[in-house]
Amino acid sequence: MGSPPAGDPLGQVPTFDLLRALRDRGAVTPDEFAFIAQRL
Numbered sequence: 001m002g003s004p005p006a007g008d009p010l011g012q013v014p015t016f017d018l019l020r021a022l023r024d025r026g027a028v029t030p031d032e033f034a035f036i037a038q039r040l
Contacts, residue, residue, distance in 0.1 A: 016040055 016037065023033040 019028070019033060019036055019040070022028045023030065028036070
């Protein structure tokens with residue numbers, strides 16, 4: 001697949017499991033989690 005473009009901080013769209021792990025670690029807020037989860 002190759003590496004993500006340098007200007008794209010997320011690279012590919014994160015999976016729901018990755019998003020949940022980030023939320024559990026406090027890397028994203030519950031509001032951010034809900035916003036991103038809606039877009040998945």
